[in-house]
Amino acid sequence: MMSSPFTSKLGTNYCPPDDEIAEIENLLAEPEVRLKCLDDEIASLQRSIDELEDERIRLRAYVEAHRALISPIRRLPLDIIEEIFIACLPTHRNCVMSAMEAPVILGRICSWWRAISLSTPRLWSRLHIVEPACPRNNPAIFEPMLVQRFEATRTWLSRSGNCPLSISLKCNYDQAGLTSTTPTHLIQALLPFAPRWEHITFSTFYSVLESMSHLVEADVPMLKSIGIMQATPGLAVPWESLGFLRAPAIHSFSIAGSSFRPLELPLSWERLTDLSILEGWGSANRSLTSEMSLHLLASCPQLRICRLIVHTGPEISTTHREPVLELSFLHTLDLQCVGPLSTTFCQIFPRLLFPQLRHLKLRGNIKSVYVPETVYPGSVFRAAPRVQTIDINLQSFSKASLAHFLRGLPPTLRELNIGDTQSPGGFHGFEKLLDDEILELLIPSPACPAPGFPNLQVLEIKHGCVFSDAAVLRFIKLRMLKRVTIAFERDMQLDILAELEPLVQNGLHLELTYHPPEVCRFSPWQGLTDVSTLFQSH
Structure with missing residues (x-):
């Protein structure tokens, strides 16, 4: 570093007088000459480097081009x-x-x-097709878009040779949101390939399905699964006209969004192994009551997987109760109840036996602030003696009914998932059910050294819990599970991770997340005419 009499002034706001300016100019004469020499030397070296870089690029391209000839992928x-x-x-x-x-x-x-x-x-051999939406500001381009999609669909499927086809079609709405803009155009591209349909899913309107009414079971010999999301509000669909539903190989059927009586569908129910009857957008289906569900299940003795939305109906008569129905092969049941979950649960389970049921998902959906205090009979899981996974939400539980439900869980239980798709307080927003008292029901105690489900290995709680960190620590240490996942909607109160580290090192998969409620934010510029400009600059 070169010495300077002005070192103490460097980097300051000092303004030198005229005599010092001349001194500074003389002081810089030699360094500036040296700086010029260094710049020239660097430029010369840079030219040499550039020449070497050019040669390297050419040589590398030569090597890589020849290496490509002997690359393993070519052989x-x-x-x-x-x-x-x-x-x-x-x-x-x-x-x-x-x-x-x-x-x-x-x-x-x-x-x-x-x-x-x-x-x-x-x-x-697999394709998802989306009907293009008609641009409101330029409808003239819609027809060319549709023709292009039609040709692309036909070209795609023509490359599939003789392979069985899996196809899903998503139709769009017009401005009224009720009908498809061109209900049959894309279907016309699919119909020539009907003999090779294996798995088809239509998210569409009855007008589209109606264009396939000429198909009979002989036209779709490979068809194994059908999914229909149909939404034409208020329209009674003449399902008997859809002859392709009688295809002998169909074993999986899923439908949502329609008003219908399920057993009126022209299906070979006795062959089904996978059944889903759900509700979708625009749906007004209220026909699947507990009693109807029992008749439906009785028609499907081969079921392996079943998903149903059941509307709570009148209490099932006990005067002329039918014999208990056994579903010998069912291993997965997803039951969503519109109405009190406990009512539907208790209406259906005493009438059924599920000797092979392993996975049970129960979801309530009460559209009121009242949660009935109905409790679950302790013997209700006798219908499913081998359940290993139970998934529930909190929307139709009171604290008393939830506690009773947990006390009645089967000893075979290995995984318990509790979630709530609504706010931390549940659908009703009044009661936070998952508190320390509920958590105690899952912990051994002097009065109950072994809980009713000693094989529990996994606990997952997605929403709605207000456990204290101390209670969670005690639970994890006493239960010794393999996986614990809990999502808190608050800040951490007590850091328990360090104390649980030995268990984590020993194989515990632990996931504790803390997400405090969002703080309402506002901008001091809100309401100003140039607010967008201000937001961008700040």
Whole structure:
């Protein structure tokens, strides 16, 4: 570092007089000459570096081009490449018409990959189709958009060879939100492929389904599963006209959003192994009562998976009670109750036996502030003696009924999930049910050294709990579970993680999250005419 008589003045606001300015100019003469020499030397070296960089780029391109000739991927057999391509497809849904994912993106790597992808039928055997929405500000372009989607659909499926097809169709609304803009156009692209339909899902209107009324079971010999999300409010659907529902291979049926009596559907109920009857947008279906559910289940002796939305109806008569129905193969039951969960639960379970049931999901949906104090009979799980996973929400429980329900859980229980899709206080917002008193029911005590479900390994609570951190610490240490997930809607009160670290090191999967309620925020600029500009600059 060069010395200077002005060192103490550097970096300050000091203003030198004229005689010192001349002194500074003389002081800088030699350093500025040296600085110029250094700049010239650096420029010369930079030119040499640039020349070396250019040579490196050319040499690297030469090497990589030749390395590519001997890359392992070029020597893979065609069938292995095809399997790799197929493994790139989404596994939980159908493929979409997008260059962002397989199979379309695979054809954009190189001409060789494009040729392979286009000649591999299984890549094109699954498709999700979205009907384009009519732009309100430019309706003239809608017809070309629709034609393009029609041609793309037909081209896609024509590449599928003789493969069974999985297809899902999502139709859009017009401005009134009630009808599809062009109900049958895209269906016309699908109908020629009906003999190869294996899994189909239509989120659409009856006018679209009606265009398939000429299909009979012989036209869809491969059809195994059907999903229908149908919304035409107030329209009674003549389901008997849909002959393709009688296809002999159908084993899975899902429907939502319609007003109908399920047993009027022309299905081979005795063959079904997977059944979902739900409600969707625009739905006014209130026909599936507890009694109707029992008749429906009696028609489906082969069920493995069942999802139902049941509306609480009148109490089932006990005078002429039918024999207990056994569903020998059912392993998963998802029961959503519109009305008191306990009422529907107690109406259905005493009439049924589920010897193989492993997974039970119960959801209540009471549209009032009143939660009945109905308790659950301790023997209610005798219908399902092997349940391992139970998933409930809090929307139709009072604290008393929740406590009674937990006391009656079966000894085979391994996983308990409790959630609430509403506010921390539950649907009603009045009572926070999951407090320390409820948590105590899951802990061994002198009065009950072994709780009624000694095999519990997993506890997951998604919403609505007001446990104290100390109570959670005690519970985890006494129960010794394998996984505990609890979401608090408050700040941490006591840091218990350090004390639980030995258990975590020993294999406990622990997830405690704290999300305090959001603080209401406001802007001091709100209400000003230039508020958007101010927000952007601040």
